[in-house]
Amino acid sequence: MARVISRKPYYALSELCERWSLSVGDIAAYALEGELLLSIPVAALPFSVSDIEHDADGKPFHVPCGKRWHVGTIDLHRIDAFAVLEGTETPVARFLSPAGELLEPLSDTDERAQILVNRAILVVRHAEIERFEAAQATLPSLDAPVSSPSNRGGRGRGAPFKYDWEGGLCEMVVIVNDEGVPETQAELVRKMRDWFAKTLGPDNVPCDSSIERRISRFWSRIKPDVGRPSALRSVHDVLREKAPEKMRRTKP
Template sequence: MSRLISRKPYYTLAEVCERWSLSMADITAYSLEGELIVSIAVGGLPFAVSDIDHEEDGRPFHIPCGTRWHVGTIDLHRIEAFAVLEGGEAAVGRFLSAAGQLLEPLGEKDERAQIYVARDALVVRHAELERFEAAHAKLPPPEARVRSPSAPERRRGRGAPVKYDWEGALCEVVVMVNDEGVPETERELIDKVRDWFAAQIGPDNVPCDTSIKNRISRFWNRIKPDIGRPSALRSIHDVLTERPPENKRRAGS
């Protein structure tokens, strides 16, 4: 009988080891180096959610975005993944969503908690399986990858990839203000930026409102309406008025 199902939402480590002819030690090595993301499946648990952003020097910081119940797969950071893979089990207190948000398990009183994760519970999401296979399909044969001892070693770039196009979002804010004028409230501007991200990357992948507010706050503080002074970004036709003829100005003086 031919196989009717060509894919699964996720695969056990035993399945991927057989598929790729790898050992569990190989999976551990790939995971520790960040080349393979392993996950667990949860049937509905509460998490504190934070966006992850980075300083200019690459150091990460978290922006709390509230709490939510999660159903589905969640990813392990490579450090926790190594602890589970190497030791067979470990208590894990932080996870990552597929969109890259930090998920921290919550206990009965909404305090930070940990999830006990066994190695047999680890899985690989279908999208991650395809990404891993595509990445290795582009590599040259092993014999071509053997580096001469005299050849200089190529160093990998440092720093995490940018998750959101904040520069593009701020450029869009300038266009919005120029075309539509300054919004009456910061809430309205946040909504416009969220709608822009939704159109670019989909409504399920947009940054939380707190992240957006942190990014646009300095810009908003410079352009927000202020009684008693004109906005710095009012349209030119609102700022310039027609100069009266010289004779009329003299007659009225």
């Protein structure tokens, strides 16, 4: 008896239109409103990779993390997804990795390039289908009253932080208190990278550039300077520098 495969890593647009009884135009509406994330599969293409951070006002900015050859699915920005669905082929110069990184295609000479995206290659990842269907199942009826944003509790609609930077800063304080100030910033970056890997998993760690940017102000205050003791030096180091009481002599 043949074994039936119950799921696939991703599904084609035609499969979803049939599954949900929706037209391509309906899918385009969900994509444009940011309610459905569309993707394309790629095999070993080079990309410039950047972490997407947010400032205090929630505005995004990019921290370059180098180059990477990507294999698997990459996600389209909602504007690009809508353009592809409304036309036949659209050149796209920016994508998102499943981890939320910005991916920009590169040419053979490492110059910024574009990928010609055809509607036929659009897919939706299995996890995104589950998320979308769960959201639709919990939506209120169209006849239900719509609440005003001012009447809702909780935080605004700003994008959530991808990494636990507050926890990372707390970990830096623990490192300095328990182990003393690292000799170099690179050593502190390595310790922070290890902490994120242990906390979030080895496949979900911010790049070194992002870590350096986050700890730069902290490091500038505690870094060891010649002739100036750090304000956060280890207590054990300070005690070792003091002469024992029994060896001190008072001048006559």
